[in-house]
Amino acid sequence: MAFSEFRPLDEKVLIEYIKATPSLASKLGNKFDNLTIKEVGDGNLNFVFIVVGSSGSFVIKQALPYIRCIGESWPMTKERAYFEALALKEHGSLSPDHVPEVYHFDRTMSLIGMHYLEPPHIILRKGLIAGVEYPLLADHMSDYIAKTLFFTSLLYHNTTDHKKAVAEFCGNVELCRLTEQVVFSDPYKVSQYNRWTSPYLDSDAEAVRGDNALKLEVAELKSLFCERAQALVHGDLHTGSVMVTHESTQVIDPEFAFYGPMGFDIGAFLGNLILAFYAQDGHANDQNDRKAYKAWILRTIENTWNLFDRKFLALWDANKDSGDAYLPAIYNNPELVQLVQKKFITDLLHDTLGFGAAKMIRRIVGVAHVEDFESIADASKRAGCERRALELAKLLLKERKKFQDINEVISAILQHQ
Amino acid sequence: MAFSEFRPLDEKVLIEYIKATPSLASKLGNKFDNLTIKEVGDGNLNFVFIVVGSSGSFVIKQALPYIRCIGESWPMTKERAYFEALALKEHGSLSPDHVPEVYHFDRTMSLIGMHYLEPPHIILRKGLIAGVEYPLLADHMSDYIAKTLFFTSLLYHNTTDHKKAVAEFCGNVELCRLTEQVVFSDPYKVSQYNRWTSPYLDSDAEAVRGDNALKLEVAELKSLFCERAQALVHGDLHTGSVMVTHESTQVIDPEFAFYGPMGFDIGAFLGNLILAFYAQDGHANDQNDRKAYKAWILRTIENTWNLFDRKFLALWDANKDSGDAYLPAIYNNPELVQLVQKKFITDLLHDTLGFGAAKMIRRIVGVAHVEDFESIADASKRAGCERRALELAKLLLKERKKFQDINEVISAILQHQ
Numbered sequence: 047m048a049f050s051e052f053r054p055l056d057e058k059v060l061i062e063y064i065k066a067t068p069s070l071a072s073k074l075g076n077k078f079d080n081l082t083i084k085e086v087g088d089g090n091l092n093f094v095f096i097v098v099g100s101s102g103s104f105v106i107k108q109a110l111p112y113i114r115c116i117g118e119s120w121p122m123t124k125e126r127a128y129f130e131a132l133a134l135k136e137h138g139s140l141s142p143d144h145v146p147e148v149y150h151f152d153r154t155m156s157l158i159g160m161h162y163l164e165p166p167h168i169i170l171r172k173g174l175i176a177g178v179e180y181p182l183l184a185d186h187m188s189d190y191i192a193k194t195l196f197f198t199s200l201l202y203h204n205t206t207d208h209k210k211a212v213a214e215f216c217g218n219v220e221l222c223r224l225t226e227q228v229v230f231s232d233p234y235k236v237s238q239y240n241r242w243t244s245p246y247l248d249s250d251a252e253a254v255r256g257d258n259a260l261k262l263e264v265a266e267l268k269s270l271f272c273e274r275a276q277a278l279v280h281g282d283l284h285t286g287s288v289m290v291t292h293e294s295t296q297v298i299d300p301e302f303a304f305y306g307p308m309g310f311d312i313g314a315f316l317g318n319l320i321l322a323f324y325a326q327d328g329h330a331n332d333q334n335d336r337k338a339y340k341a342w343i344l345r346t347i348e349n350t351w352n353l354f355d356r357k358f359l360a361l362w363d364a365n366k367d368s369g370d371a372y373l374p375a376i377y378n379n380p381e382l383v384q385l386v387q388k389k390f391i392t393d394l395l396h397d398t399l400g401f402g403a404a405k406m407i408r409r410i411v412g413v414a415h416v417e418d419f420e421s422i423a424d425a426s427k428r429a430g431c432e433r434r435a436l437e438l439a440k441l442l443l444k445e446r447k448k449f450q451d452i453n454e455v456i457s458a459i460l461q462h463q
Numbered sequence: 464m465a466f467s468e469f470r471p472l473d474e475k476v477l478i479e480y481i482k483a484t485p486s487l488a489s490k491l492g493n494k495f496d497n498l499t500i501k502e503v504g505d506g507n508l509n510f511v512f513i514v515v516g517s518s519g520s521f522v523i524k525q526a527l528p529y530i531r532c533i534g535e536s537w538p539m540t541k542e543r544a545y546f547e548a549l550a551l552k553e554h555g556s557l558s559p560d561h562v563p564e565v566y567h568f569d570r571t572m573s574l575i576g577m578h579y580l581e582p583p584h585i586i587l588r589k590g591l592i593a594g595v596e597y598p599l600l601a602d603h604m605s606d607y608i609a610k611t612l613f614f615t616s617l618l619y620h621n622t623t624d625h626k627k628a629v630a631e632f633c634g635n636v637e638l639c640r641l642t643e644q645v646v647f648s649d650p651y652k653v654s655q656y657n658r659w660t661s662p663y664l665d666s667d668a669e670a671v672r673g674d675n676a677l678k679l680e681v682a683e684l685k686s687l688f689c690e691r692a693q694a695l696v697h698g699d700l701h702t703g704s705v706m707v708t709h710e711s712t713q714v715i716d717p718e719f720a721f722y723g724p725m726g727f728d729i730g731a732f733l734g735n736l737i738l739a740f741y742a743q744d745g746h747a748n749d750q751n752d753r754k755a756y757k758a759w760i761l762r763t764i765e766n767t768w769n770l771f772d773r774k775f776l777a778l779w780d781a782n783k784d785s786g787d788a789y790l791p792a793i794y795n796n797p798e799l800v801q802l803v804q805k806k807f808i809t810d811l812l813h814d815t816l817g818f819g820a821a822k823m824i825r826r827i828v829g830v831a832h833v834e835d836f837e838s839i840a841d842a843s844k845r846a847g848c849e850r851r852a853l854e855l856a857k858l859l860l861k862e863r864k865k866f867q868d869i870n871e872v873i874s875a876i877l878q879h880q
């Protein structure tokens with residue numbers, strides 16, 4: 047280990063660290079002249095340095111013992127880096143095409159060295175705001191989601207491996223608590239952290255806090271989140287955790303990873319696509335009414351789910367002798383296999399809609415907002431977009447169990463424009 | 464520690480062990496003349512010695528690295544004793560009136576020393592077979608269940624404590640696997656361990672293995688069992704794990720304890736009472752038609768559930784500021800509190816009926832049968848009782864979500880006599 051105790055990085059410390067760390071130094075061909083180091087952490091929590099030398103590059107991510115965008119007043123264990131590294135490696139081994147390779151991890155320094163996703167990779171959310179279509183996005187994301195969730199569930203695990211992994215990720219409890227607070231609690235109560243486009247959405251935010259039917263359903267989702275160890279979920283799979291080019295899709299930042307409900311990841315991704323959809327009217331102008339782009343987003347939502355469904359069931363069929371969940375000696379006829387798979391996917395759709403909706407709501411009336419809306423300068427216009435998204439989210443959350451397939455969800459979105 | 468490595472107990476070894484163990488020796492007033500030692504393990508898994516001296520007594524339970532009733536051919540970790548001791552202590556602190564006190568635990572020896580439940584304590588199942596009414600049973604069991612489940616759930620725990628406890632009990636995975644096999648798998652497939660009252664129930668057992676609708680529902684229950692860490696459950700709460708007198712009710716043998724769904728415990732208890740009900744016709748004779756006793760069992764089922772419901776909600780109301788599940792700032796009006804509590808209890812009833820039914824089915828067509836039926840000598844008569852129980856269990860399992868309260872369950876039982 048390069049350093050014997052934790053030190054927050056700056057450029058000077060980082061160079062010293064790299065020189066003392068063979069796995070990193072060798073990535074640069076052990077040449078340290080003309081290094082470019084840039085801190086680019088635009089995320090909410092951590093510091094990210096891009097290190098580029100004449101014969102190699104990497105990214106260094108370091109967790110500090112507090113939440114970056116709030117400051118030292120909101121402490122948060124830097125052990126999250128350990129779970130992020132663990133999840134990057136686990137998900138990376140299952141879906142290597144869509145997860146950056148980890149080169150180095152240092153628990154003392156809460157530091158991850160990983161593959162640098164070079165330009166033109168940008169954060170998906172920024173591409174969605176700019177109105178850029180990514181033709182392979184649905185295919186890639188459905189692949190990543192299907193593989194990471196399937197292979198870490200009891201459809202593939204035996205119980206022994208599963209409980210061991212569950213126990214390990216119970217250690218990431220502080221990050222789970224943060225999600226509990228910002229997703230399942232704060233938006234539904236008065237909290238110093240909540241904000242919204244005021245005064246336009248004052249009564250909308252108040253309505254969320256006063257909606258008994260909504261809060262009843264949120265309780266069920268929170269209990270699933272806290273109690274159901276279904277698969278190793280990324281835990282923060284919004285469109286700011288995905289980097290893209292036209293050809294490449296890469297999932298970063300799984301520091302919230304733990305064994306939780308599969309629908310939490312799928313919902314995060316689809317819910318943030320729905321937010322992007324509702325933000326488009328705020329980005330429309332005389333040159334571009336964004337109508338075609340809105341249709342592309344809806345197709346991407348539909349395709350992501352349908353491709354996920356198909357790929358997940360294909361993995362299930364191909365691995366039906368693995369996993370302790372559905373023994374082939376019991377699930378031993380085609381009708382029955384179809385029945386259990388249909389039920390599994392339908393239940394998962396309901397969870398996905400519930401969690402996706404909860405993630406939408408918290409981005410409109412909770413602490414952390416999304417650039418999709420924030421970048422709409424006209425507050426009244428922004429509030430209009432947000433309100434339509436909020437109404438759709440409340441409907442999805444309350445009525446989620448009535449939806450039978452993703453087309454019905456698309457129809458609901460179209461009716462709530 | 465008395466011994467530096469594991470040794471299976473016999474009378475001689477046990478005396479040596481006691482003399483070398485102050486916490487046990489002192490319970491006997493350090494007097495070792497005239498000790499009576501009796502091995503009474505009538506259970507399926509372990510060895511139990513009753514030790515009585517002139518000035519004190521206790522029970523010694525030892526786990527061996529296999530399943531007693533099957534033999535060394537079915538290995539089973541003796542670490543189960545560690546989790547049994549942990550659960551006895553945890554549940555004992557929450558419900559001291561209904562759990563025997565642990566005097567001593569030795570992990571190396573897989574050995575628990577605990578309070579001797581003296582005669583006239585007998586195993587509840589034996590009392591039920593004999594037709595003895597226990598007027599306090601419903602009150603006591605509802606108390607035990609309500610307290611142990613409430614205080615180990617997120618209704619009382621914060622997430623940090625909860626995940627820590629969940630992770631610890633993930634270690635009891637071998638016992639969870641045994642339950643998976645004997646409760647959720649073997650009865651629904653051909654297995655060398657399955658048996659039933661043959662030839663009478665041959666086609667009934669075959670029907671269970673061929674029932675797609677039933678196997679669809681069993682999958683959902685198994686997934687809850689494997690994935691949902693709702694509370695520290697006893698894990699084997701049948702009527703053979705309860706010792707009773709007219710005044711006392713004591714729960715023993717939580718070696719299957721883990722964080723699982725609450726309904727698994729309540730279902731085990733009620734399901735075994737329902738088995739006792741269906742066995743009564745086999746015990747009826749000219750002196751006693753058992754009609755009054757059957758009515759008492761049904762009242763006990765009804766009262767146990769209804770008292771549980773009332774006590775559990777009273778604990779919830781009294782501790783509404785504790786626990787991370789339902790923050791008072793969100794669940795902040797009486798109508799909403801009533802809504803969430805009603806939903807919680809109704810969902811729990813459905814889980815209870817599902818698990819209870821699964822436990823009934825496995826006792827009729829799986830490996831381990833119950834004395835309630837086994838003690839009916841006439842095989843044809845026994846098969847009749849078992850068939851009626853099996854039919855009711857299949858109905859409960861498949862239709863569980865249609866039941867709104869326990870009275871509807873009682874009616875269904877009365878209709879399936």
Ligand SMILES: Nc1ncnc2c1ncn2[C@@H]1O[C@H](COP(=O)(O)OP(=O)(O)O)[C@@H](O)[C@H]1O
Pocket residue numbers: 086087088089090091092093094105107146160161162163164169286287298299301
């Ligand atoms: N492997 C990488 N390659 C290129 N850029 C990266 C990489 N990892 C992170 N980044 C950049 O750093 C930003 C913050 O990283 P992220 O892991 O999301 O941190 P946080 O946990 O603080 O949100 C990303 O939005 C992205 O712009």
Ligand SMILES: Nc1ncnc2c1ncn2[C@@H]1O[C@H](COP(=O)(O)OP(=O)(O)O)[C@@H](O)[C@H]1O
Pocket residue numbers: 503504505506507508509510511522524563577578579580581586703704715716718
């Ligand atoms: N504390 C106790 N006091 C009196 N008898 C006990 C006690 N614990 C166990 N026994 C007797 O030993 C039997 C087996 O104990 P149990 O804990 O159920 O073992 P197993 O795990 O093998 O089923 C019980 O049925 C009961 O008769």
Ligand SMILES: [Mg+2]
Pocket residue numbers: 089090286287299
């Ligand atoms: Mg991020």
Ligand SMILES: [Mg+2]
Pocket residue numbers: 089090091092282299301
């Ligand atoms: Mg992050």
Ligand SMILES: [Mg+2]
Pocket residue numbers: 201365366367368369370371372373374
């Ligand atoms: Mg399988």
Ligand SMILES: [Mg+2]
Pocket residue numbers: 506507703704716
């Ligand atoms: Mg027992």
Ligand SMILES: [Mg+2]
Pocket residue numbers: 506507508509699716718
């Ligand atoms: Mg036992």
